[in-house]
Amino acid sequence: MTNVAVIGTGYVGLVTGVVLSEIGHTVTCIDIDDCKVNKLKAGKSPIYEPGLDELMVKNIEANRLTFTTNHVDAFLHAEIVFIAVGTPQSESGAADLTYIKQAAKDIALHIVNDTIVVVKSTVPVGTNDLVQSIIEENIVANVKVEVVSNPEFLREGHAIHDTFHGDRIVIGAETEKSGSIIEQLFKPLSLPIVRTNRKSAEMIKYAANAFLAVKISYINEIANLCEAVGANVADVADGMGMDHRVGRAFLNAGLGYGGSCFPKDTEAIAYLAKENDAPLTIVEKAIQVNTKQRQLFLEKVMQHFNDNVVGRKIAILGLSFKPNTDDLREAPSLYLIEQLKNRGAEITVYDPIVREATTIGVTSTEFIQQCVDSTEAILLVTEWDEFKTVDWSEISQLVHSKVLFDGRNFLSNHKEIQTNWQYYGIGQV
Ligand SMILES: NC(=O)c1ccc[n+]([C@@H]2O[C@H](COP(=O)([O-])OP(=O)(O)OC[C@H]3O[C@@H](n4cnc5c(N)ncnc54)[C@H](O)[C@@H]3O)[C@@H](O)[C@H]2O)c1
Numbered sequence: 001m002t003n004v005a006v007i008g009t010g011y012v013g014l015v016t017g018v019v020l021s022e023i024g025h026t027v028t029c030i031d032i033d034d035c036k037v038n039k040l041k042a043g044k045s046p047i048y049e050p051g052l053d054e055l056m057v058k059n060i061e062a063n064r065l066t067f068t069t070n071h072v073d074a075f076l077h078a079e080i081v082f083i084a085v086g087t088p089q090s091e092s093g094a095a096d097l098t099y100i101k102q103a104a105k106d107i108a109l110h111i112v113n114d115t116i117v118v119v120k121s122t123v124p125v126g127t128n129d130l131v132q133s134i135i136e137e138n139i140v141a142n143v144k145v146e147v148v149s150n151p152e153f154l155r156e157g158h159a160i161h162d163t164f165h166g167d168r169i170v171i172g173a174e175t176e177k178s179g180s181i182i183e184q185l186f187k188p189l190s191l192p193i194v195r196t197n198r199k200s201a202e203m204i205k206y207a208a209n210a211f212l213a214v215k216i217s218y219i220n221e222i223a224n225l226c227e228a229v230g231a232n233v234a235d236v237a238d239g240m241g242m243d244h245r246v247g248r249a250f251l252n253a254g255l256g257y258g259g260s261c262f263p264k265d266t267e268a269i270a271y272l273a274k275e276n277d278a279p280l281t282i283v284e285k286a287i288q289v290n291t292k293q294r295q296l297f298l299e300k301v302m303q304h305f306n307d308n309v310v311g312r313k314i315a316i317l318g319l320s321f322k323p324n325t326d327d328l329r330e331a332p333s334l335y336l337i338e339q340l341k342n343r344g345a346e347i348t349v350y351d352p353i354v355r356e357a358t359t360i361g362v363t364s365t366e367f368i369q370q371c372v373d374s375t376e377a378i379l380l381v382t383e384w385d386e387f388k389t390v391d392w393s394e395i396s397q398l399v400h401s402k403v404l405f406d407g408r409n410f411l412s413n414h415k416e417i418q419t420n421w422q423y424y425g426i427g428q429v
């Protein structure tokens with residue numbers, strides 16, 4: 001079993017650390033955020049991710065998992081160091097590598113053993129080379145370092161499941177030995193391994209995310225056409241998806257993609273492509289379609305209210321960018337709330353997990369019933385299970401008007417809604 005350090009305890013770093021400890025390795029997670037680390041030390045996950053807390057506590061108690069803000073402590077015994085810090089979008093659209101560069105410097109200054117540095121963050125092609133050279137330029141101890149690319153494919157809300165049951169583990173290494181050491185580290189997971197060089201591994205991650213984003217934008221455009229010609233996009237997606245060459249996954253039409261990955265990763269690969277004179281026109285269009293998709297939804301709502309929502313009471317169901325996560329990054333709800341508030345609507349919000357969206361000054365009500373009380377329309381933005389299981393005949397009694405805009409086609413087969421409500425779905429008439 002191996003001594004591992006993980007830099008960054010966000011959605012990826014924490015899940016990686018917890019799973020590596022669960023399969024028997026000794027893991028120290030390091031973060032610069034005191035607040036997060038204090039919570040983690042107390043056995044509390046700073047993020048909402050089903051199944052994570054239990055596994056984390058189990059491995060803390062087994063002394064396989066510790067947390068620190070101190071680099072010396074974190075790297076003292078480490079043979080492998082993962083980098084799982086954020087790579088947000090910069091002004092230009094390119095990935096901002098500030099945190100990556102800092103992590104590389106932290107490693108160079110503090111490691112005391114020969115180390116394999118594994119870049120798990122999503123980074124543009126060539127970044128692993130950059131990390132290698134930053135470390136070599138700044139290294140203090142007389143030790144050897146080799147950088148290996150190991151992009152992450154987990155989905156929020158399914159992170160633990162995806163890590164144990166992923167479709168593949170991609171390992172991009174410049175030497176046979178370093179790649180094999182990382183392959184060995186993950187061996188207990190018994191997952192298919194793809195071995196490449198570092199640049200191809202970096203590219204696999206962006207190419208996969210961009211492809212999925214294109215798939216979503218494609219079905220959203222098909223949905224808009226369905227609406228215009230009287231077809232039903234869910235049936236169309238089912239029919240298309242039965243062809244295994246197409247596949248049904250990621251053909252759910254709706255408000256478009258949000259979250260911490262697709263929006264920034266599509267921008268980053270499109271930027272990289274332009275810079276290299278090999279433009280990704282399809283990805284650029286997918287980004288445009290995605291922006292337009294939420295605008296079209298807003299237009300539908302505005303049309304219903306004859307273009308005037310001043311003083312109209314509107315309920316928003318769902319804040320997080322998708323169910324089973326508390327992540328608000330690029331959530332369509334934020335756009336809709338801001339736009340409707342700017343137009344004078346009175347907004348109430350309910351999310352089963354997210355209580356506050358501080359960036360736009362919104363607080364979620366404690367119960368769905370409070371949120372919908374006396375409202376003239378409900379906008380279902382995130383497909384949390386609760387929005388299917390809640391008693392809609394009770395909701396019917398509480399609202400002022402039974403009008404539902406379903407941004408996820410989540411209740412398109414719901415009996416009460418389809419019988420008694422004015423229902424606006426996506427890609428259906
Ligand atoms: N969120 C996902 O579902 C997901 C999935 C696959 C890949 N990724 C990629 O993984 C990376 C991390 O994403 P995330 O969502 O986990 O990010 P996050 O923002 O949730 O977490 C990043 C963490 O790194 C910490 N950090 C920053 N600089 C540090 C430093 N020098 N030393 C120690 N800690 C530091 C931050 O305090 C933060 O806690 C990104 O590149 C992202 O694109 C994310």
Ligand SMILES: O=c1ccn([C@@H]2O[C@H](COP(=O)(O)OP(=O)(O)O[C@H]3O[C@H](CO)[C@@H](O)[C@H](O)[C@H]3O)[C@@H](O)[C@H]2O)c(=O)[nH]1
Pocket residue numbers: 122152153154155156157209212216249250251252253254255256257258259260261262265321322
């Ligand atoms: O048919 C679909 C599927 C998804 N979405 C939307 O697409 C976004 C992303 O969804 P999902 O992929 O489930 O969540 P993420 O957690 O963002 O995961 C994606 O981004 C991660 C970060 O790179 C990758 O690791 C994962 O493989 C990749 O699925 C969300 O807004 C979804 O609502 C749709 O609109 N229609």
